[in-house]
Amino acid sequence: MLLRSFTRLYTRSTKSPVSKSFFQRYRKQIKLGIAGTAVATVLGFGYCEYVIHTTWTVELDEDQFTRYKISQRVDIDPHHYFLEAKPLSEQKINIWKKLTSNKIWSLEVKQPEIMIVRNYTPLPLKLTVNNKDDYQLEPLDIKNNDTNGGKLLFYIKNYDNGEVGRWMRNLDVGSRIDLRGPFVEYEFKDDTKNVNMYTAGTGVVSALQILLNNTLENPRTFTWVHTSHDMNELGKLYPMMINLNKTNDISLRLFSDTYSIRDNIEELMKLTPANTQNLSFNKEFMALVCGPDGFIKSLAGAKVDLRQGPLDGILKHQGWTKDNVFKL
Numbered sequence: 001m002l003l004r005s006f007t008r009l010y011t012r013s014t015k016s017p018v019s020k021s022f023f024q025r026y027r028k029q030i031k032l033g034i035a036g037t038a039v040a041t042v043l044g045f046g047y048c049e050y051v052i053h054t055t056w057t058v059e060l061d062e063d064q065f066t067r068y069k070i071s072q073r074v075d076i077d078p079h080h081y082f083l084e085a086k087p088l089s090e091q092k093i094n095i096w097k098k099l100t101s102n103k104i105w106s107l108e109v110k111q112p113e114i115m116i117v118r119n120y121t122p123l124p125l126k127l128t129v130n131n132k133d134d135y136q137l138e139p140l141d142i143k144n145n146d147t148n149g150g151k152l153l154f155y156i157k158n159y160d161n162g163e164v165g166r167w168m169r170n171l172d173v174g175s176r177i178d179l180r181g182p183f184v185e186y187e188f189k190d191d192t193k194n195v196n197m198y199t200a201g202t203g204v205v206s207a208l209q210i211l212l213n214n215t216l217e218n219p220r221t222f223t224w225v226h227t228s229h230d231m232n233e234l235g236k237l238y239p240m241m242i243n244l245n246k247t248n249d250i251s252l253r254l255f256s257d258t259y260s261i262r263d264n265i266e267e268l269m270k271l272t273p274a275n276t277q278n279l280s281f282n283k284e285f286m287a288l289v290c291g292p293d294g295f296i297k298s299l300a301g302a303k304v305d306l307r308q309g310p311l312d313g314i315l316k317h318q319g320w321t322k323d324n325v326f327k328l
């Protein structure tokens with residue numbers, strides 16, 4: 001008796017008649033279910049792709065992000081590098097022609113892990129990397145529609161404790177970055193004929209962005225003062241600046257080894273023509289100042305809450321008016 005019930009139990013548990021009949025009974029439905037799941041998965045992936053492509057704009061836009069990937073990066077020194085970003089979708093608008101050399105503009109880069117953005121200033125330059133330590137920079141021929149496939153080149157400083165510059169430096173080539181813009185920081189008025197440009201550190205990019213754009217019909221005259229701790233931090237931007245200095249419209253004066261302009265006040269005064277028109281606004285002259293806070297303060301007075309703030313410093317001393325000066 002005991003043996004029989006054991007045999008019955010054993011037989012039931014090993015034959016599993018329930019599952020066998022279940023599969024037999026619902027074979028069709030199971031097959032349909034598997035096929036349905038496969039179709040849903042394929043459609044799901046397709047939908048995700050659709051959503052991604054429609055929630056990120058294809059053309060650069062101020063309100064929404066456009067997807068790029070890091071196509072090349074060249075490290076200059078531990079705190080400076082070039083980064084080239086290539087759009088994932090073809091850009092129909094030639095942004096350089098659209099903005100011309102009348103505007104200084106930047107793009108926002110998103111750091112998605114901590115959801116912050118920082119502005120960076122694209123340069124109209126083509127980067128060619130020959131090998132690990134050798135690269136070339138060449139200006140885009142914007143007038144003749146050279147867009148380099150919409151690739152954008154940035155010159156970036158990474159601070160030891162900085163978030164975005166450091167994050168981008170550690171990303172692999174091929175990684176995705178999202179860009180938004182353009183945001184115009186300054187636009188020249190047609191009347192402006194003579195520009196005094198004062199830049200320090202990465203502020204160099206504002207001057208280079210307009211001076212390397214060859215779309216302007218009637219070029220302006222530029223007196224450009226740049227100060228860097230060490231000109232080597234500019235990498236191959238430095239020889240490019242020396243070449244720009246050889247053109248008729250640009251006169252460049254470089255101060256190295258110091259961000260402090262205190263040591264060079266006399267020379268800066270000489271480079272900053274005194275306004276002899278009794279402090280009245282002369283629409284042909286414009287001074288742009290771009291660099292660290294202390295640099296801006298010494299030249300033109302401090303910015304206040306990201307606004308222009310009162311005019312002070314060397315430019316005020318030389319009789320320039322508030323309307324002739326813009327702090328970037």
Ligand SMILES: Cc1cc2nc3c(=O)[nH]c(=O)nc-3n(C[C@H](O)[C@H](O)[C@H](O)COP(=O)(O)OP(=O)(O)OC[C@H]3O[C@@H](n4cnc5c(N)ncnc54)[C@H](O)[C@@H]3O)c2cc1C
Nearest residue numbers: 106118119120121155156157159161162163164165202205
């Ligand atoms: C219009 C515009 C264009 C620009 N273009 C360029 C460009 O082309 N290239 C470029 O390199 N930069 C450019 N910048 C600067 C850039 O946007 C960033 O500010 C810069 O890269 C630093 O950002 P980060 O996230 O790397 O560092 P952050 O995290 O902002 O830190 C920067 C530095 O400040 C220090 N810091 C951070 N928080 C504090 C705090 N609370 N108190 C004291 N110190 C602090 C950090 O330690 C670090 O040293 C531009 C800025 C503007 C507004």
